[in-house]
Amino acid sequence: MSRPARKMNEYAEWSNMDECIKSENIMKDPVTVSTGITYDRESIEKWIFSGKNNTCPATNQVLSNFDLTPNHTLRRLIQSWCTLNASYGIERFPTPKPPINKAQIVKLLKDAKSPQLQMKCLRKLRSIADESEANKRCMEAAGAAEFLASIVNNTNTVSLQEVSEDGFELTRASDEALSILYHLHLSETGLKSLIGKNAEFIESLTRVLQRRGYYESRTYAVLLWNLIFELVDPMQISSLKPELFVEIVQVLQDQISFKASKAAMQLLINLCPWGRNRVKAVEAGAVTVLIDLLLDSSEKRVCEMMLMVLDQLCQCADGRAELLKHGAGLAIVSKKILRVSNVASERAVKILLSISKFSASPSVLQEMLQLGVVTKLCLVLQVDCGMKTKERAIGILKLHARTWKNSPCIPMNLLSSYPS
Numbered sequence: 001m002s003r004p005a006r007k008m009n010e011y012a013e014w015s016n017m018d019e020c021i022k023s024e025n026i027m028k029d030p031v032t033v034s035t036g037i038t039y040d041r042e043s044i045e046k047w048i049f050s051g052k053n054n055t056c057p058a059t060n061q062v063l064s065n066f067d068l069t070p071n072h073t074l075r076r077l078i079q080s081w082c083t084l085n086a087s088y089g090i091e092r093f094p095t096p097k098p099p100i101n102k103a104q105i106v107k108l109l110k111d112a113k114s115p116q117l118q119m120k121c122l123r124k125l126r127s128i129a130d131e132s133e134a135n136k137r138c139m140e141a142a143g144a145a146e147f148l149a150s151i152v153n154n155t156n157t158v159s160l161q162e163v164s165e166d167g168f169e170l171t172r173a174s175d176e177a178l179s180i181l182y183h184l185h186l187s188e189t190g191l192k193s194l195i196g197k198n199a200e201f202i203e204s205l206t207r208v209l210q211r212r213g214y215y216e217s218r219t220y221a222v223l224l225w226n227l228i229f230e231l232v233d234p235m236q237i238s239s240l241k242p243e244l245f246v247e248i249v250q251v252l253q254d255q256i257s258f259k260a261s262k263a264a265m266q267l268l269i270n271l272c273p274w275g276r277n278r279v280k281a282v283e284a285g286a287v288t289v290l291i292d293l294l295l296d297s298s299e300k301r302v303c304e305m306m307l308m309v310l311d312q313l314c315q316c317a318d319g320r321a322e323l324l325k326h327g328a329g330l331a332i333v334s335k336k337i338l339r340v341s342n343v344a345s346e347r348a349v350k351i352l353l354s355i356s357k358f359s360a361s362p363s364v365l366q367e368m369l370q371l372g373v374v375t376k377l378c379l380v381l382q383v384d385c386g387m388k389t390k391e392r393a394i395g396i397l398k399l400h401a402r403t404w405k406n407s408p409c410i411p412m413n414l415l416s417s418y419p420s
Helices: 008-012 017-022 041-050 072-084 102-111 118-131 133-141 144-153 173-183 188-197 201-209 215-231 234-238 242-254 258-271 277-283 286-296 300-313 317-325 329-335 342-358 362-370 373-380 387-399
Strands: 030-032 038-040 158-162 168-172
Touching (some): 030 041, 118 144, 144 173, 144 201, 188 215, 215 242, 242 277, 242 286, 258 277, 277 300, 277 317, 286 300, 286 317, 286 329, 317 329, 329 373, 342 387
Antiparallel strands (some): 030 038
């Protein structure tokens, strides 16, 4: 965080001009906050908007408002100082461009209602949002989120984008609007307003996910779902349509990008505990897809998330049945124990506990022996992998001790650790 504005004579007193040239303390756009302290605009905007702070860094006083007043006098003094020290390699920076204001955003939103101007205005809005966090908050205050959501709701909105002298390319305005909406990083108040005033918006995100060729838009739809999840009414989450789960699983299966896959898994983790959502996810093919992906995955966080989802899905009978039906289900879950992280081991053992408690037919117990699952559980008792994991492993081994304890499949050196 930038310090309060230095007096110009402090700069002049620097004996080592190389230090001055390399320093990042020279303000380029000094602004004053409500406490009367001056900061560099970029630094104070990061403090307030990205850092979500509401105090003055120098005084710790609560800011009465977030207005940033340009300090023109100080800016002119700094520019003059830069000019005087040009011989030392210090360049005079140009006068900063005035920040966007609410009236300008409102005009752009009004112009964007015209089909002929819509794409041009949307690109301008994207450019404004990319400039600074302050611009994003200004856009939010001007009602940009509600307007963008209305475009997303009409997923068939199409505008013409010129790509060559003799050709045109169809570009969906809803895709551009969705991208801007995500990059606005709306505040909690803004998100509540968005889903409160646009009852159709959640269904619109599902429609976006159904457009299989639009990979970027599908990614943004999943990311936005994660943002609004905690603000959506629990009854609405419990009554989500199966189509949404089909599309989330499809995002995983398509492997659009690392970001999209993580977002899809996080969304399943968020949604599955509610109502019959576990069953909907299983019916959408989530268990099969996750096991297939787990076979080829070695990235720590991804493996942990996959096992978290599988753990939730195995808490219902349909999920356990799907895991057991997959030829590699039990094997890959067992393989990840002690190979990824303590979190992954805990989740994997928890999945095996669900199987052992509720789906342990004689054939399943025999398969667990042959695949080395029982051996891995005995190994868990001998290493440091967390008390919960050990307790669950002991629970599984005790549960079926009569079937497993005297089996030749368990190495003799591990039998001594078998719980009595």
